[in-house]
């Protein structure tokens with residue numbers, strides 16, 4: 170997913186701006202893995218293989234997302250402790 174695309178995305182629920190955290194990037198700076206967080210409703214939208222997962226809650230599969238979020242949290246621990254903690258909080262909900 171390219172950065173230009175990222176800029177036009179907003180939260181599908183409340184249309185608030187999303188904050189992007191990048192976990193892995195390709196050499197041409199495309200975001201391969203990462204997540205958006207919505208400051209107003211606290212939802213988290215993962216980006217998997219360059220594709221943002223922005224389905225409504227009822228189509229989200231927490232069980233499937235969990236291992237991914239746990240791995241990202243570990244990867245981010247050193248470089249972005251705030252984002253790492255945010256991921257863990259999401260897992261606790």
Ligand SMILES: [Zn+2]
Nearest residue numbers: 180183207210
């Ligand atoms: Zn929101």
